[in-house]
Amino acid sequence: MEEPRIWSVFDREGRLVLALAEQPGEFNFARLPDDDVEPVECPFATVQCYSTEQEPQMLNLLFKAADLDDFLERLQAARYRVVEGRPKPYKFARL
16 A cells, blocks of 8 residues: 655744645644534645644635645745655654
């Protein structure tokens, strides 16, 4: 079975804000929400957010995206650096 492609997304300061895998799944929040919320399902990616401050913008871009390519383009247009590959091991990446 082929491994899904994975991308790491960094903000302008070079901080890891998001990791995503090319397989349907959920948006995993940077921290547990205060209230019970339904999982945010995504038909084209499994997403792990690492920044509580940037989480709303990540969700907004995700909801507007038609597919994975569109999401990656929207991230880049918002001036995030998108790099194919897993986040470095010193981060506690779940993907």
